[in-house]
Amino acid sequence: MSVTAAKGFTAAGIVAGIKENGNPDLALVVNEGPRRAAAGVFTSNRVKAAPVQWSEQVLKSGQVSAVVLNSGGANACTGPKGFQDTHATAEKVAEALGRGAIEVAVCSTGLIGVLLPMDKLLPGVETAAAQLSEHGGEKAAIAIKTTDTVHKTSVVTKDGWTVGGMAKGAGMLAPGLATMLVVLTTDADLDSETLDRALRSATKVTFDRVDSDGCMSTNDTVLLLASGSSGITPGYEEFAAAVETVCADLGRQLIGDAEGASKDIKVEVINAASEADAVEVGRSIARNNLLKCAIHGEDPNWGRVLSAIGTTSAAFEPDQLNVAINGVWVCKNGSVGEDREKVDMRYREVHIVADLAAGAETATIWTNDLTADYVHENSAYSS
Amino acid sequence: MSVTAAKGFTAAGIVAGIKENGNPDLALVVNEGPRRAAAGVFTSNRVKAAPVQWSEQVLKSGQVSAVVLNSGGANACTGPKGFQDTHATAEKVAEALGRGAIEVAVCSTGLIGVLLPMDKLLPGVETAAAQLSEHGGEKAAIAIKTTDTVHKTSVVTKDGWTVGGMAKGAGMLAPGLATMLVVLTTDADLDSETLDRALRSATKVTFDRVDSDGCMSTNDTVLLLASGSSGITPGYEEFAAAVETVCADLGRQLIGDAEGASKDIKVEVINAASEADAVEVGRSIARNNLLKCAIHGEDPNWGRVLSAIGTTSAAFEPDQLNVAINGVWVCKNGSVGEDREKVDMRYREVHIVADLAAGAETATIWTNDLTADYVHENSAYSS
Incomplete structure (x- = not known):
């Protein structure tokens, strides 16, 4: 169920052709509202990929309408052109959805130091937008895999509201986090400040305490989006506990699928x-x-x-x-x-x-x- | 040549039976004088092996008559009994040489958490003392090997004086350092303060900048002994440069023989x-x-x-x-x-x-x- 377990979200996962092996490589997650509150935590690596630099700006408003994620290229250490490519990706999503680009978070994962094939990525965005579905969460989770052998999802459902999410990551896993990408969604009716507090509290004791190989990525991103479509505003402690449960579950899945690990x-x-x-x-x-x-x-x-x-x-x-x-x-x-x-x-x-x-x-x-x-x-x- | 390249030193390397495979495992280096000045640097790991705790005390006087080194067991994390064993080893060396135990430095290397077989080690000290020779440096260097594939020695000779030494270490190599043991000797006529200054200056830019696997040992020890038997007191800068050259050479040899490395x-x-x-x-x-x-x-x-x-x-x-x-x-x-x-x-x-x-x-x-x-x-x- 992944990111579409919570009401008010659609998603898609498609083959854009970024990966040479023909596997799915582009995911889109859209918050259909009514609320579009969001919070995010990012790598503490000082060498930040272009999509991280972009998404940090996006999150400042506490509003995210959509997240576009690609595997097959990290768009890190790619200079001004790399940042332009991230911006163009957000613009393309905004155009397809009829929103502002500044409400579109971008995540990338893959090899560092290589420009993305924009001639494949931008048409891919159109394809993904056309395939958005309330049942698209699983496909989105599959499209963000790199060396992951399995896709990772988790869902907690409470009285009338849900927190769900997807994650990718198998190497370069360390606090501050793995070309680790995580998108969490909830239909609880909460503002971005509450989301931020719950997300930071959860990541501090979950993803920040997953350390597969001590190597901190340039791209790690964890996003939490709230649609408010359940109409329910849970108490903070209950909500924070649900977010922590999902984060802990996904973190445990990351470790369980770490590159080459046997223990x-x-x-x-x-x-x-x-x-x-x-x-x-x-x-x-x-x-x-x-x-x-x-x-x-x-x-x-x-x-x-x-x-x-x-x-x-x-x-x-x-x-x-x-x-x-x-x-x-x-x-x-x-x-x-x-x-x-x-x-x-x-x-x-x-x-x-x-x-x-x-x-x-x-x-x-x-x-x-x-x-x-x-x-x-x-x-x-x-x- | 190793530790006996400089005049005024004898050494031995023998099979005491500590290693189950029958390889040499006990070395003895003796400063025959006239001077017995010494300096040492030790692991900065807070979990220190018994021989490190002992030798740190020995070095406080700036006087070392002999160094006894065993491979086949690190005598680390062995509690009060481990410390008693180190003390007994120093006493045995002192007895064999007719000196005080507080002038005998002890070094051990091998597995952590295992007591040394004293029934083999103490008779081994007697055997080693009986085999001390001005040509024993090479055998001593061989006896301190653990997973090392080659023994490591280095010598610099200047106008009438020499700095030489031996080293072991192949894994757990990191600053402050690799179950790395190094004994340097010189026949230059220098006091312990000068030796200390030159040794710290050299290790700071050589052994402290060798980092094979980021793992800091409980046993690392670098000793510099001066016999004064050349009768020459070189200028500080010239002496320090010679010590640094020998340390850099030995450090490079440690990296070149690091466990499993291909680069x-x-x-x-x-x-x-x-x-x-x-x-x-x-x-x-x-x-x-x-x-x-x-x-x-x-x-x-x-x-x-x-x-x-x-x-x-x-x-x-x-x-x-x-x-x-x-x-x-x-x-x-x-x-x-x-x-x-x-x-x-x-x-x-x-x-x-x-x-x-x-x-x-x-x-x-x-x-x-x-x-x-x-x-x-x-x-x-x-x-």
């Missing part, structure tokens, strides 16, 4: 002095290549966890650290704990708990193992 | 506003897994260089960045530059220049590509 690793940091400490430690563990290789080899190598913790500035005493892997406390008080032979690592999901023994705060970061397939996929991607 | 990558950041900016950007590029995969695939993927630069806090404007790969400016002004087809990446050494166009400072970081062999070696290491 999904949940890094849970507990008893930290602050949430910031917990996040710093979790991220350091999640980015440790040696640990990620060990997990790939089903080796509960807790020494590499301690090595990673030791590089942080978090509050802890080395001789009070405890580490559990899949429920076995293999490290106690910074030294050898329970027998590592007890650790069962046969399954795809691996759970690492790092106990800092320094407070009461916690954070969870999701990551993947590091595999020969990841190397292969990313050494051959642009060729 | 040695020189990341040169130029026109930075500050040296700190240049180092931050260089390290961010050197740690980008996606770029490291691309280089492995001989793909001059400059977009991933820009992505990495964009995550830093260095001074730059995205539309003024330039990137050259092996002499071809593939990115100009943050966008497409010269034809990437011109880049020849067939050779092991790859040279990336990142021009921040923000000042006049520069820094060079050495790293490696990311390969399936790295994954294989590090997913099977502890088994």
